[in-house]
Amino acid sequence: MGFYRNYILPRLVDWTCSSSGLKPWRDRVCAGLTGSVLEIGFGSGTNIEHYPSSVRHLYAVEPAALSRRLARKRIEASSIPITHVGLDGQAIPLMNSSCDSALCTFTLCTIPDPVKALREVYRILKPGGQLHFLEHGIAPDASIAKWQRRLDGLERRLADGCHLTRGPLALVTAAGFEPLWNEQRYAHGPKPWSYFTVAAARKPTQASDERI
Numbered sequence: 001m002g003f004y005r006n007y008i009l010p011r012l013v014d015w016t017c018s019s020s021g022l023k024p025w026r027d028r029v030c031a032g033l034t035g036s037v038l039e040i041g042f043g044s045g046t047n048i049e050h051y052p053s054s055v056r057h058l059y060a061v062e063p064a065a066l067s068r069r070l071a072r073k074r075i076e077a078s079s080i081p082i083t084h085v086g087l088d089g090q091a092i093p094l095m096n097s098s099c100d101s102a103l104c105t106f107t108l109c110t111i112p113d114p115v116k117a118l119r120e121v122y123r124i125l126k127p128g129g130q131l132h133f134l135e136h137g138i139a140p141d142a143s144i145a146k147w148q149r150r151l152d153g154l155e156r157r158l159a160d161g162c163h164l165t166r167g168p169l170a171l172v173t174a175a176g177f178e179p180l181w182n183e184q185r186y187a188h189g190p191k192p193w194s195y196f197t198v199a200a201a202r203k204p205t206q207a208s209d210e211r212i
Contacts, residue, residue, distance in 0.1 A: 030047060038099045056081075108133065
């Protein structure tokens with residue numbers, strides 16, 4: 001699985017995540033990002049073209065070496081400075097309260113401990129800072145959710161730990177964020193993979209980093 005994981009899967013993810021059908025979703029999730037932004041699960045940089053002009057600097061976390069190489073042309077074409085700051089969203093080498101905003105897209109499904117990663121994001125965000133996220137997850141329809149549970153084991157093996165059955169809103173709330181808005185609906189494609197949540201939540205303005 002090492003060759004597949006390191007050399008094939010990142011190209012498949014880049015191909016699927018670069019589809020034109022995802023562009024409106026990426027526009028929606030990136031709208032409102034401002035200042036210094038932390039992005040976990042940066043991948044091959046498919047969000048770069050969607051960052052608003054209010055973003056001054058992007059700090060990227062991405063474990064896959066091939067994905068980082070695939071991102072180079074997008075990074076070079078961007079007017080926004082982009083710095084890779086780590087490989088693991090569960091342990092990010094940035095100071096407490098050092099970023100204004102945060103972003104993750106199709107990432108919480110794969111991280112081994114998503115709440116731990118979200119608590120890292122919480123730690124790094126300034127009080128009042130917003131986390132914007134776009135994720136697929138467990139569907140509200142019992143028949144679709146049943147198939148998601150059936151397919152979850154195969155999905156994890158073929159997609160490097162990706163889960164079909166996680167609930168992104170619940171994960172973000174469990175990490176201490178306050179929900180601001182969310183939209184949930186099916187996107188185009190097979191329904192077990194296409195129940196999307198696009199949302200924003202914030203770190204409370206009176207938050208203390210010591211809670212994490």
